[in-house]
Amino acid sequence: MTTLRLPWKLSHVFRKRPRLQRMDTFQKILIVLMVLLSIFMLLPIVYILNHALKPYHELFVYPPNIFVREPTLQNFTELFLVAANSTVPITRYLFNSVLISVAAVVGVTLVSAMCAYPISKHKFPGHRFVFSLILLTLMFAPEVMQIPRYLVVSHLGIMNTYWGHILPLLAMPVGVFLLKQFIDQLPNELLEAARIDGAGEIRVFLRIVIPVCMPAVATVAILTFQNSWGNVETSQLFMQNDEMKNFPFFLSTLTNNAANIVARQGAAAAAALIMFVPNLLIFLFFQGKVISTMAHSGIK
Helix, strand or coil: CCCCCCCHHHHHHHHCCCCCCCCCHHHHHHHHHHHHHHHHHHHHHHHHHHHCCCCHHHHCCCCCCCCCCCCCCHHHHHHHHHHHCCCCCHHHHHHHHHHHHHHHHHHHHHHHHHHHHHHHHHCCCCHHHHHHHHHHHHHCCHHHHHHHHHHHHHHHCCCCCHHHHHHHHCCCHHHHHHHHHHHCCCCHHHHHHHHHCCCCHHHHHHHHHHHHCHHHHHHHHHHHHHHHHCCCHHHHHHCCCHHHCCHHHHHHCCCCCCCCCCCCHHHHHHHHHHHHHHHHHHHHHHHHHHHHHHCCCCCC
16 A cells, blocks of 8 residues: 655645644633734724714714714815815815924934934033933923923014924924933944944944934834824914914814804814824834834844
8 A cells, every 4th residue: 555645845734733722721812812902902993984984974873883884985075175165275284284294203303313322422521410301301291381482483483484383393302212212222332443444423323323223213203293293282372374384273173163063073084084094104114113112122
């Protein structure tokens, strides 16, 4: 009788037990619990996506439904019609928000890194005191800083300009703290070797420090984008010209002047989805870097 012999790779697959069978009971229960928790945490995202597609008779149904039954794009049409009746088109608000957010991300990242690098590696006299002052600013509530910020912006003469949006966002103590803690992990021997090879401080900063600290840079970029993309304070305090205001301010005015709580709720739901999608995409794009930052990976 001849024996059927399988190829080595195929027989190896059949002999290998599935990974799930090698897990004990506790690991299987933990996986099930984590899957259920993940589904629960996805519910707000699912609700926002469905809420923007609901017709009016589903927006106010009781008890409320998470999933839309009769999806429609009427809410987005209403949003653009509301903007068309105003003096400033919605595309202007979106352009302002995109420009301000991109400039804020680049500016905050550079300013935070340029502040964290000398505090971490140059050890100038009083560097600990300066770092303590930066951390001390985390104790102040944003409302406390509104009047000083208004006076600074007013005296600089940047009201009704893009600088009035960007400049108040550049000081980010959390970004300095994250980058400083990450740069502390860089060995001084690496920087000294670059200086011996003839690299200046600017080249060391741009070619060594920034690339190695990209996980922390990505984390600061995400936090900055979320802060600037949803910021309404600069438009309310520093901008009197409607053409210089951003999309979150337009969203806040959709239902403020309405005669009742029902009017424009569909447009508000569509605008909320537009506000949410960029934050989700930015986080999904940089999530690997964020995990590396939290794990303090350092140099590999």
